[in-house]
Amino acid sequence: MAEIYEVEFKGGRKDFYLNSQGIPLRIGDLAVVQADKGEDVARVAQIAEPSVSREREAKREILRKVTPEDMETLNENAKEEREALSLCRAKILEHKLKMKLVDVEYQFDGSKICFFFTAEKRVDFRDLVKDMAAIYRTRVEMRQIGVRDEARRLSGYGPCGRKLCCDTFLVDFEPISVKMAKDQGLSPSSTKISGVCGRLMCCLLYEKDFYREASKNFPKIGTRISIEGKNCEVTENALLKDMVYLKNEEGTELSFPLDKITELQKLSESKKPFKRLFGTRKAETKGRKK
Numbered sequence: 001m002a003e004i005y006e007v008e009f010k011g012g013r014k015d016f017y018l019n020s021q022g023i024p025l026r027i028g029d030l031a032v033v034q035a036d037k038g039e040d041v042a043r044v045a046q047i048a049e050p051s052v053s054r055e056r057e058a059k060r061e062i063l064r065k066v067t068p069e070d071m072e073t074l075n076e077n078a079k080e081e082r083e084a085l086s087l088c089r090a091k092i093l094e095h096k097l098k099m100k101l102v103d104v105e106y107q108f109d110g111s112k113i114c115f116f117f118t119a120e121k122r123v124d125f126r127d128l129v130k131d132m133a134a135i136y137r138t139r140v141e142m143r144q145i146g147v148r149d150e151a152r153r154l155s156g157y158g159p160c161g162r163k164l165c166c167d168t169f170l171v172d173f174e175p176i177s178v179k180m181a182k183d184q185g186l187s188p189s190s191t192k193i194s195g196v197c198g199r200l201m202c203c204l205l206y207e208k209d210f211y212r213e214a215s216k217n218f219p220k221i222g223t224r225i226s227i228e229g230k231n232c233e234v235t236e237n238a239l240l241k242d243m244v245y246l247k248n249e250e251g252t253e254l255s256f257p258l259d260k261i262t263e264l265q266k267l268s269e270s271k272k273p274f275k276r277l278f279g280t281r282k283a284e285t286k287g288r289k290k
Contacts, residue, residue: 004050004058007033007042010105011116012152014171016048016058023065030066030074037139038111041066041074070108077106084136088115091131099123102145103153114141118150148173151197158195158203165202176200183211185239214239218258225264227254 003019017033025031029044048054066074081104089101099119106113113136117123125142133140145153152166166173178188181204186193195201218237219225225232225246232254236245242258256264 002050002055004048004054005031005062006045006048007031007062008045009040009042011103011149012167012171014045015042015060016054017042017060017062018055018058019062021062023062025062025065030070032063032066032070032108034060034063035107035109036112038107038109039063041070041108073108077108077110081106084113084115084132087135088128088132091128095125095128095131097123097125097128099125099144102150110138112139112141114143116143116145116149116153118147119144146173147197148199151195156196158201159192160203164196166197170202173202174205176202176204180204180208183208183215185237211239217262218244219261219265225261227256227264 003022005017005019005025006014007017008014019025023031025044027044027046030041031044032039033042034040048058084106085101085104088104092099092101098121099117101115101117103116104113105116113132115132123144129140129142148166151164152170155167156164158164162168176199178200181188181190181193181200184204184207186204193201193204215237218239219234221234221237223234225234227246227248230248230250232246232248234244235247235253237243238245244256244258244261246254246256248254
């Protein structure tokens with residue numbers, strides 16, 4: 001069974017490739033690989049576990065490790081991409097198209113040039129494609145992408161100071177909901193929970209399970225607990241601090257460790273059955289007197 005590698009192309013796209021020739025490759029190496037109607041360059045992301053299903057999935061071959069001559073071609077392509085980006089933006093203005101050009105990707109052998117853009121609605125870019133094809137005399141593709149894919153392609157740094165997750169390790173974008181932010185005690189209207197793409201930050205998903213499990217041990221917001229003979233209402237739960245914040249009938253704010261609140265809740269619940277039992281007997285006694 002041939003070696004199977006997962007390789008990553010520009011823009012974060014990944015795919016599995018066969019290394020039938022046994023080319024010595026390490027993670028991070030650049031390699032020339034088979035592409036749709038030509039050749040392209042990708043970076044080795046990882047060595048995949050060999051399996052029959054994976055070998056069927058990897059239909060294309062790794063051709064060679066990048067040579068110094070290939071690096072010269074890559075540098076030339078990068079220069080062409082910058083020029084094509086500027087030229088295509090000018091053509092978009094000329095055709096008065098409501099689209100935002102994000103990135104340009106030249107196939108290694110020059111057999112295709114792909115333009116990535118964002119737009120709120122469908123765009124009729126047929127005339128734009130004709131113009132670009134006439135200039136570059138190669139196959140031209142226009143691909144509409146979402147704002148999260150735009151952030152991945154442009155890259156950048158998040159409020160944590162680290163490089164964007166979508167540009168480092170995220171493969172697929174999972175749905176992020178406002179409920180995840182609420183469960184973590186974050187304001188759903190806060191700009192702090194939005195990423196550079198303008199959507200809810202992907203990292204809200206990372207701690208979802210922790211907050212979901214931890215919240216089961218805390219009283220719900222609005223729960224009434226009797227403390228020193230006074231009724232108090234739970235106003236906030238600090239899951240990371242194991243603290244519960246309350247407010248009594250006089251408006252005084254109180255805070256207690258979770259274990260103390262748990263004891264008070266158990267004590268309050270243990271008294272409830274006696275109250276119900278006493279009330280039932282009293283009602284029965286009144287009924288007999290009548």
